[in-house]
Amino acid sequence: MEGEAFQDHYPVEFANCFGCGRRNQAGLKIKSYWDGEETVCRFAPEPHQCGGAPGFACSGLVAMLIDCHGAATAAAAKLRDEGFALGDKPLARFTAASLKVEYLKPVPLDPVRGRRGLRDRRGALRAASGSVVGVHRVPETDRVIGRVTEGAQGPRVPFFTERKRDMKKSLGANTILYPTPVLLVGTYDAAGKPNVMTAAWGGICCSSPPCVAVSLRKATYSHGSIVLQRAFTVSVPSEKYAAAADYCGIVSGKRADKFAEAGLTAVRSTLVNAPYVGEFPLVLECRLLHQFELGLHTQFVGEILDVKAEDDILDARGAVDVEKLKPFFFAPESNGYYGTGRRLGDAFSMGKAVKKKGP
Ligand SMILES: Cc1cc2nc3c(=O)[nH]c(=O)nc-3n(C[C@H](O)[C@H](O)[C@H](O)COP(=O)(O)O)c2cc1C
Numbered sequence: 001m002e003g004e005a006f007q008d009h010y011p012v013e014f015a016n017c018f019g020c021g022r023r024n025q026a027g028l029k030i031k032s033y034w035d036g037e038e039t040v041c042r043f044a045p046e047p048h049q050c051g052g053a054p055g056f057a058c059s060g061l062v063a064m065l066i067d068c069h070g071a072a073t074a075a076a077a078k079l080r081d082e083g084f085a086l087g088d089k090p091l092a093r094f095t096a097a098s099l100k101v102e103y104l105k106p107v108p109l110d111p112v113r114g115r116r117g118l119r120d121r122r123g124a125l126r127a128a129s130g131s132v133v134g135v136h137r138v139p140e141t142d143r144v145i146g147r148v149t150e151g152a153q154g155p156r157v158p159f160f161t162e163r164k165r166d167m168k169k170s171l172g173a174n175t176i177l178y179p180t181p182v183l184l185v186g187t188y189d190a191a192g193k194p195n196v197m198t199a200a201w202g203g204i205c206c207s208s209p210p211c212v213a214v215s216l217r218k219a220t221y222s223h224g225s226i227v228l229q230r231a232f233t234v235s236v237p238s239e240k241y242a243a244a245a246d247y248c249g250i251v252s253g254k255r256a257d258k259f260a261e262a263g264l265t266a267v268r269s270t271l272v273n274a275p276y277v278g279e280f281p282l283v284l285e286c287r288l289l290h291q292f293e294l295g296l297h298t299q300f301v302g303e304i305l306d307v308k309a310e311d312d313i314l315d316a317r318g319a320v321d322v323e324k325l326k327p328f329f330f331a332p333e334s335n336g337y338y339g340t341g342r343r344l345g346d347a348f349s350m351g352k353a354v355k356k357k358g359p
Pocket residue numbers: 182195196197198199200201202215216217219220221222223245246248249250251252253254330
């Protein structure tokens with residue numbers, strides 16, 4: 001048992017516990033320490049801390065040891081998980097959400113052994129001839145940190161920390177995946193009238209041949225046009241075209257001339273029989289490769305024959321600069337459009353730092 005006690009690092013306002021608070025003069029001052037990867041708590045009960053029968057520990061005392069040592073273990077483990085050492089910052093304070101103790105045998109307060117009678121070793125509370133089952137749940141992480149088992153060497157209470165329990169709520173079978181792109185699918189109808197519709201159910205789906213997939217309901221006017229022309233374009237709007245893109249998602253080209261009404265220019269692709277949006281900075285020209293009936297939607301897979309980009313969204317290497325393109329995405333649950341955030345780091349590179357830490 002080395003180093004400083006965890007409980008001595010609780011912030012003053014949380015250091016008043018009767019069991020382990022350093023500021024509680026009348027308290028028991030239970031202390032916990034690191035012992036390698038495990039935690040240790042020693043406690044020498046006094047004879048007056050007995051239960052109904054003299055010589056045996058009061059059951060509340062046993063529970064208190066499990067509680068205070070468990071909470072302190074959770075706090076110290078959290079600090080370590082965050083990469084800090086004791087003393088770097090005040091410990092987080094956990095409180096018991098649930099503590100279950102099963103007293104299988106009375107725990108003796110042998111005056112000799114009593115000096116170390118309730119002794120927690122290797123993160124284990126050994127009760128000389130007692131056996132305790134304690135489960136301590138920490139609300140923030142729902143960690144179970146104290147449980148007693150009876151092993152060959154006698155009863156012991158291993159204290160351990162479990163991985164953070166998965167607290168996710170089920171949202172049901174739903175079409176939720178972020179970020180959902182905002183794509184404008186361009187087509188010609190049978191009469192050669194250009195049309196454009198907004199599609200969020202889409203994205204790159206193959207590298208070689210380069211392909212993009214968009215899923216359209218049969219009820220859309222664009223659906224029939226793709227089937228007819230076996231071609232479509234995908235134009236990617238910048239943030240400043242969010243209103244125009246939205247408009248193309250609420251009006252049908254069956255009756256309206258969406259290009260004209262949105263003030264957009266239909267540019268004929270030279271590669272496929274489909275128009276793209278002249279004002280939008282990034283365009284994919286596609287020939288229909290596959291069509292899959294998925295249910296409500298038909299997924300159209302288009303082979304990308306060319307990508308066209310405005311000069312002012314390219315970086316010095318000639319690659320699309322996302323911060324210049326300013327694409328935005330759609331949040332289906334809140335019906336919102338969101339801009340693109342900042343660059344977080346280098347792909348195929350950031351992960352190397354994680355790899356080094358591994359085994
Ligand atoms: C943000 C947004 C995303 C949309 N995504 C899709 C989609 O992926 N598939 C689809 O069939 N309809 C989608 N819609 C609806 C169509 O864009 C809409 O029905 C449009 O009027 C169809 O145009 P059209 O009849 O001219 O083809 C979306 C609408 C919005 C506003």
